Amino acid sequence: MNGTGSAAGGDAIDRTPSPRADVCVVGAGPAGALVAAELAAAGHEVVVLDAGPRFDPDDRTERMERHLRPGPDAPVWDTDPERDAYTSTGDRHYPLNAARVKGIGGSTLHWQGMVMRMHEQDFELGSSVGLGADWPIDYDELRPYYAAAEEELSVSGAADNPFAPPRERPHPLPAFPPSYSDSLFAEACEAVGLATHSVPNARNSEPTDGESACVGYGTCKPVCPSGAKYDATRHIDAAEAEGARVVDRVPVQRLEHDDGGDRVTAAVYATPDGEEHRQEAREFVVAAGGVETPRLLLLSESEAYPDGLANSSGLVGRYFMDHLFAGMGGTLDEPTRQKHVGFNTTESHQFYDRPDDSRTAIKLEFLNYAGPAPADIALTADSFGDELLEEIRDGYGTHVAMGALVEQLPRKENRIRLDPSRTDDHGNPVPDVVWGFDETTRRTIERANEIQRAVLEELGADIGWTVGPENTGPAYHHMGTTRMGTDPDESVVDPQLRTHDLSNLTLAGSSVFVTGGAMNPTLTIAALSLKAADHLAERL
Amino acid sequence: MQLSRRDALAALSVAGVGSLAGCGAPIASGGSDGDGAAETAVSTEDSDRSDDAVGSHELATLVAVASAVYPSSVDGVDDFVRTYVGGRIDGDGTNAGGVAEAVTTLDEYTEGLYGAEYVDLSSDERAEALAVMSVDDVDPDPHGTDPQRVRHYLVNELLFALYASPTGASLAGLENPPGHPGGVQSYREGPDE
Known part of the structure; x- marks a missing residue:
């Protein structure tokens, strides 16, 4: 449902908060889009906030030419150097802005589109061969969600892979x-x-x-003009068809919590005209990718959480991995x-x-x-x-x-942290990607x-x-920065993808991966997001 | 190899001009190989159009540049270029000024070098002019130096039209080049199928 108030972006789009929302989702990539579509279909009031723009599907052939005939003028998917500023201070330079798309659809707009299930061993790497760590869930627990994710993404595949984990039905x-x-x-x-x-x-x-x-x-990479390649705008469209409200160009500045530090109360976001608004909701889902998700938590520091929201473990931003x-x-x-x-x-x-x-x-x-x-x-x-x-x-x-x-194993020293020496277009410290192998x-x-x-x-x-x-x-798969686990001292979210610290804050996406395997992560992102949506629906 | 208007329309598709509907320019010359789309081309008689800066001289210059940068085995360049450029200009008006300015730049250069506009040069002189101007040796840049703008707006526009099209790419054995929606059969076929 649309909120009341004036347009706030020069484009006649109402970006004022919704007066009543069950769920506020931050990020309109595949994780946020799937959660939004599931919960909207279940009858909940959903608001999705994304920092980037809503790209016009009719522009895709023009974007294709930008790719085929590259020049100095415009990237295939528009960026904003002030909005997207970052630093990279690890052993290896990390080209962050080549690795993501900010906008409705997120990085699935430019992805390759390979979707494999992770293997059974991936979920028990620590105990099976002494590498990395175990996930708090095993393959069997995620298996039905993998099947559902394959349906959601219309995966084209065959059962000819002798190394793949067991599956229940054809693609x-x-x-x-x-x-x-x-x-x-x-x-x-x-x-x-x-x-x-x-x-x-x-x-x-x-x-x-x-x-x-x-x-x-x-x-396909970086743009599919036909729409045959899945991107998350499909589930954004589905969410909107079920009544969800999806607002572009509204970077969330911070999350606020109640006096006890138990629940998130609002997402504070900026509109293109420089105004700030507060979106309240019963449940909050941060699905902003492996870099911006921990950054938003770190930016949301408070007296109760001086090291960043949901960061009593000190692990928000830690264990950054890529392939x-x-x-x-x-x-x-x-x-x-x-x-x-x-x-x-x-x-x-x-x-x-x-x-x-x-x-x-x-x-x-x-x-x-x-x-x-x-x-x-x-x-x-x-x-x-x-x-x-x-x-x-x-x-x-x-x-x-x-x-x-x-595969790169999780290393605590690889991390996303705030760089206080440099700020973005809203005065927030930019992410510093500390990465090596x-x-x-x-x-x-x-x-x-x-x-x-x-x-x-x-x-x-x-x-x-x-x-x-x-x-x-790097293969541009950001993982691991709000890892999942059962021990609040050793992880940021629980197996339901809910933070240990705040009971109505869910983190969806590859940031919750404990290990990264070597499979392209999006199918696992989708499966985990569907799982998170189930848990959210139970609580709503 | 004969280039057709259909090839030009295919090249336009790759160039991001998905629909030519509504374009008002007349067809430059007759032809029976169109595919029924709203074909367009900028006519040699249509030099006084007010909505863009590409008139008969600019078109003739583009055809002349194409004769220098396209392989000699290619025929039908005149129609191909006129149809392609017509779609490009109408589909993306921002190109028109750049093309016209690049033609002026090229003409000024050849006036100084040969005492003639580019279209009036011999075949050898056309190729020589581009080389002397170092157009073959610069990176294309719409905001760059004279040679860079000539490379971007004239030479690379024409090379992209040819080699990103199925017919042009087929000269090198690729009938379904990137940007062309040529289906998902050809990737499975061997070179002799």
Whole structure:
């Protein structure tokens, strides 16, 4: 329902608080959108507040051109350097603003769309092999939510993965068949003893009620003009259809609590005209990602919580994790048919589970978009005409590449903290990303490279590039900064994703991950969000 | 290889011009290979349009630049460029001023170098002019130096039109290039299928 009051953004949108809300959700990415859609469908009054704008779906082809023809003027998804300011002071630089989209839909607007369940071992890593820590829930507890999440995201997948955890029913849509490039890899993989299988994609292989099937734009990351790739605007739309109110461009400045420090009473947010408002609600859900969620808690310090809201453990912001990318590529002496689509169709999870504490998880990928497309070469070429065409023919068509996600273990020193020396457009200290990785992760990246080299050499590739420990980077999966647990001294939220300190504050998203595995996190984010929504519904 | 108006419309789709409906410019010349969409092109006789700065001279210059940067095996450049540019200008008016200014910049340069506007240069001189101006050696930038703006508004606009289109990319063996909604069959097919 809409609140009363004047427009507050110069765009005739009412951004004043709703007079009565059951739930206030901070963040309109996949976690917030799913929680909002579930609770709105259950008949609750829901308000969603997001710092970023509501992007017009009709602009997506223009955004696609920004991606295909990059220039100095505009990023694909609009950013605001003052709003999004940050620092990075760890061993490794962290390119935070390349790693997220602020706006309705959140980072699913630019994600790749790979959606795998984490493995049973992921939830008991500490007790099974002595790495990291155990989650307070196991795979079986999350399993029905994984199935529900696959339905919500219209996942296209198959049951051909011998390494996947048990599942109860097929994926909602059939998997995308393997690519021609995959067929070239198949023999080499068999020769080196590497089993491969399909990839679950949050991308329609067939039309659904609301969205078309994939039509092969090939620009999934960072923008899908057709809408066949899932993004969280689907659940924002669903939430709004059920009566939820979703307000853009309203960064939440802080959360306020009652005198006893037991309950959150309001989310204080700013509107584009500089006004501040208080949104009250019975329950609050912070779903602002692995960086902004802990930052908001830290910004909400009070007399009762001098180190930040819900931070009696001192762990808010701690254990920041990402996945490390390991990769290798080269060329064959034959066409490989790359760049027709922007997603992958074959992976190997053979090296996912850890045999002991010698290495972490590895998820291997076979890329369908290796090397440059013809236009990429043309736009940066230093030749024209016939010479350029020859350059394009030489540069396109024979590339192959493998990628991998490598697990990083939770380390207390990796953290999100406030940088008081720098403030954002509202005068709030910006997030400081303190990030690096340890020797175990380094060894695992090297192991991934060994496997990739064995396959590519068997394939007869002329290896041209490697991403290894020295030049690796993050996969833009922010995890771990408000970890889940049963011990209030060792965790921030309980297994219901409710903070130990405040009884009506839920944190949804990858910030609650205890360990990160090496699977793309969004399906687990979705499953946990559906679980959190169930718990919230019970309390409302 | 023959470029068609259909190719130009496909290139426009990649360039973010999803619909040409409502564009008022007339078709420059006849053609039977359109796909029934609201085709448009900027006519050579349509130089006095008040809604943009791209008239017959600018179009002729773009065609001339295309003749220098496109491979010699490509035919139908004139129609392709006119149709593409017509859609681009009508679809995104902000390009018009930049294109016109880049044409003026290029003309001033060739006037000094050859004593003639770019369209009046020989084929060899057109290629030479771009090289002497270092257009082949700069990063495109709509707000940059003269060569950078010529690269952005003229050369790269035309190269993008050609090589991001299915027909242009097919010159290198890619019939479904990024940006083109060419379906999910071709990625499964081998080079000879």
